[in-house]
Amino acid sequence: MxxxxxxxxxxxxxxxxxxxxxxxxxxxxxxxxxxxxxxxxxxxxxxxxxxxxxxRGKDGILDGALELVLDEMLDAVSRLEPPDLADPRDWQPAVRARILAARTVMLRHRWTPQVMEARNAMTLSAARHVDGIVALMRAGGFSWDLVHHGLHALGSRVHGFTQELGEPEGGDAEAEAVLAQIAPHIPHLVAMFSEVAHDEPGSTLGWCDDQTEFEFGLDLVLDGLERLARQG
Amino acid sequence: MxxxxxxxxxxxxxxxxxxxxxxxxxxxxxxxxxxxxxxxxxxxxxxxxxxxxxxRGKDGILDGALELVLDEMLDAVSRLEPPDLADPRDWQPAVRARILAARTVMLRHRWTPQVMEARNAMTLSAARHVDGIVALMRAGGFSWDLVHHGLHALGSRVHGFTQELGEPEGGDAEAEAVLAQIAPHIPHLVAMFSEVAHDEPGSTLGWCDDQTEFEFGLDLVLDGLERLARQG
DNA sequence: TGCTTCTACCTTACAACGTAAGCCTTACGT
DNA sequence: ACGTAAGGCTTACGTTGTAAGGTAGAAGCA
Structure with a gap:
C-alpha cells in the first residue's frame, strides 16, 4: 500500500x-x-x-455549453477578413458572410437551436456577434429603427439557423405510410413534391438542401433590407 | 356500503x-x-x-397536444373569408392574413415552438395549412421552385412564430447587471437601444413589440417573394 | 344462464434523473 | 505545525416516465 x-x-x-x-x-x-x-x-x-x-448545476452546464458554442461562432466570424465598405451596399455581402460563418459553427452543434429556445441565454459572444452586424448595417446607411427591425426580421438566422418545418426527413417507412394517408388532402403540396423532386438525383423525399434553402431565405431578407435602406 | x-x-x-x-x-x-x-x-x-x-405515453401526449393546436390553427385559418384573387398580386395579403391568423392561435399556446422543435411532428392540419398557402402562391404565379424556396424562407413563420433572439426580457435586476458588464463591448447595440428606446413610453428594456416585429419580418419575406414571382 | 374475454381502471415497483447534505483527503498559507 | 478550504466521494431523497401485473365490470357467446 x-x-x-x-x-x-x-x-x-x-x-x-x-x-x-x-x-x-x-x-x-x-x-x-x-x-x-x-x-x-x-x-x-x-x-x-x-x-x-x-x-452551477445542470442549467449551468447547458448555459456554459451554449456559451462555448457562441464563443466559437464569434471566433469564426472574427477570422473573416474585414470588409472595405467602399460602397454603402457592401454591408450586405459582409453580413451575409458573417451569418454563414456562424452557420458553419452551428452545423457542428446541431443541438444549439433547441437549447437556445429552452433557456434564452444572453451571452457576451452572442451580443458581440450581433453588435458587429449592427455596425455593418449602420455603415450601410440603416436608420436605427431599420437596424432594429432588421435584427428582428433576421431572427435566429443571425445564429445560423432557422426553425425548420417538420418536413418528411429520413426514409422512414411509417412516415411514408402516414404521408400516403393524408396525401389526398394536400394536393398542392403533393404537386410541388412531384414537380421539384425529379430534378434531383436522389430519393423522393430527402431533396431539400438545407444550405441552399437557408441562403435563399437569408438573401431574401437581406435584399429586402437593402431596398428599405436605400429608399430611406 | x-x-x-x-x-x-x-x-x-x-x-x-x-x-x-x-x-x-x-x-x-x-x-x-x-x-x-x-x-x-x-x-x-x-x-x-x-x-x-x-x-402512447408522454411523447404521445406531446404529439397529441401539438396536434390539437395545429387543428385549432387550421380552423382559425379556414374561417377567413376566401380571397377573390382577381389580381395575381392578391396572393400576398391572403397569405399574410392566414399566417397572422395562425399566429393568434399560437399566442394562446406559447409552448408550441419549443415542442415543435423537440419533436418534429408532421400533422394533417399543419400540412393542410401549408397546402393552402402553396395554393395561394401558385395563384400568384409562383413557379414550383419558387413555392418551394418560399416555404423554406418563411420557415416557422407559417405557424405564426419565429425563433426570438434572447433579448433582455423582464426587468430582471441580475440581467441588467450583466448587461452593464458587457455594455462596453457592444457599443453599436447600446447605441441602438438608447436611440430606439426613448421613443417609447415604457421602460428601458421591454420596448420590442412582438407583433410589430413579426409582421415586419413577415412582410419583408412576402415582399421579396412577390418581387421574385413577378420577375419570373 | 353461465363462462370467457376484453376494457379501463388501479397498485406496485423500478430505473434514471437532478441535487441536497455531509464526509474524507490533500494542499497550502501562516 | 496546524487550521482551513478546495475538490473529490458517498449516501440519500424526491420526481420523473413507465413496465408488469392485478381487478371489477361490461360485452360477447354458449
Whole structure:
C-alpha cells in the first residue's frame, strides 16, 4: 500500500472548461438528451456530484455549453477578413458572410437551436456577434429603427439557423405510410413534391438542401433590407 | 356500503380527447415543463397509468397536444373569408392574413415552438395549412421552385412564430447587471437601444413589440417573394 | 344462464434523473 | 505545525416516465 500516490492521483484536476467541453462533445455526438450529470461525470472519470464544484448545476452546464458554442461562432466570424465598405451596399455581402460563418459553427452543434429556445441565454459572444452586424448595417446607411427591425426580421438566422418545418426527413417507412394517408388532402403540396423532386438525383423525399434553402431565405431578407435602406 | 354505485362511478369515462385537452390546458397555464403524467392524471381524477390506455405515453401526449393546436390553427385559418384573387398580386395579403391568423392561435399556446422543435411532428392540419398557402402562391404565379424556396424562407413563420433572439426580457435586476458588464463591448447595440428606446413610453428594456416585429419580418419575406414571382 | 374475454381502471415497483447534505483527503498559507 | 478550504466521494431523497401485473365490470357467446 505504498503506491497510493500513483493510484489515487488518477488524472489531471477537473476544471470548469474541461467539464463544458465534454458536455459539448456529448451533445454533439449523442444529442442533448444524452447529456446527463452522471454520464458527463463518468466520461470525465469522476462522480456526478463533483461537477457541482465547477458548475452551477445542470442549467449551468447547458448555459456554459451554449456559451462555448457562441464563443466559437464569434471566433469564426472574427477570422473573416474585414470588409472595405467602399460602397454603402457592401454591408450586405459582409453580413451575409458573417451569418454563414456562424452557420458553419452551428452545423457542428446541431443541438444549439433547441437549447437556445429552452433557456434564452444572453451571452457576451452572442451580443458581440450581433453588435458587429449592427455596425455593418449602420455603415450601410440603416436608420436605427431599420437596424432594429432588421435584427428582428433576421431572427435566429443571425445564429445560423432557422426553425425548420417538420418536413418528411429520413426514409422512414411509417412516415411514408402516414404521408400516403393524408396525401389526398394536400394536393398542392403533393404537386410541388412531384414537380421539384425529379430534378434531383436522389430519393423522393430527402431533396431539400438545407444550405441552399437557408441562403435563399437569408438573401431574401437581406435584399429586402437593402431596398428599405436605400429608399430611406 | 350500499351506495357503492354512486361512490365508484365518480365521473364520466376518460377519453383520448379529454386527456389531450387537459394537457394543452396545463401547458398553456403552467408551461410545458409542468405537464407531467402524474399531474395530468390527477387533474383528470385518475391515476397516471390509466392514461396509457388512451395515449402512447408522454411523447404521445406531446404529439397529441401539438396536434390539437395545429387543428385549432387550421380552423382559425379556414374561417377567413376566401380571397377573390382577381389580381395575381392578391396572393400576398391572403397569405399574410392566414399566417397572422395562425399566429393568434399560437399566442394562446406559447409552448408550441419549443415542442415543435423537440419533436418534429408532421400533422394533417399543419400540412393542410401549408397546402393552402402553396395554393395561394401558385395563384400568384409562383413557379414550383419558387413555392418551394418560399416555404423554406418563411420557415416557422407559417405557424405564426419565429425563433426570438434572447433579448433582455423582464426587468430582471441580475440581467441588467450583466448587461452593464458587457455594455462596453457592444457599443453599436447600446447605441441602438438608447436611440430606439426613448421613443417609447415604457421602460428601458421591454420596448420590442412582438407583433410589430413579426409582421415586419413577415412582410419583408412576402415582399421579396412577390418581387421574385413577378420577375419570373 | 353461465363462462370467457376484453376494457379501463388501479397498485406496485423500478430505473434514471437532478441535487441536497455531509464526509474524507490533500494542499497550502501562516 | 496546524487550521482551513478546495475538490473529490458517498449516501440519500424526491420526481420523473413507465413496465408488469392485478381487478371489477361490461360485452360477447354458449
Amino acid at each position: 505504498v503506491e497510493t500516490t500513483d493510484a489515487t492521483r488518477r488524472r489531471t484536476r477537473l476544471t470548469r472548461d474541461a467539464v463544458l467541453r465534454r458536455a459539448v462533445a456529448i451533445a454533439d455526438e449523442h444529442g442533448v438528451e444524452a447529456l446527463t450529470m452522471r454520464r458527463l461525470a463518468e466520461e470525465l472519470g469522476v462522480e456526478a456530484m463533483s461537477l457541482y464544484h465547477h458548475v | 350500499v351506495e357503492t354505485t354512486d361512490a365508484t362511478r365518480r365521473r364520466t369515462r376518460l377519453t383520448r380527447d379529454a386527456v389531450l385537452r387537459r394537457a394543452v390546458a396545463i401547458a398553456d397555464e403552467h408551461g410545458v415543463e409542468a405537464l407531467t403524467m402524474r399531474r395530468l392524471a390527477e387533474e383528470l381524477g385518475v391515476e397516471a397509468m390509466s392514461l396509457y390506455h388512451h395515449v
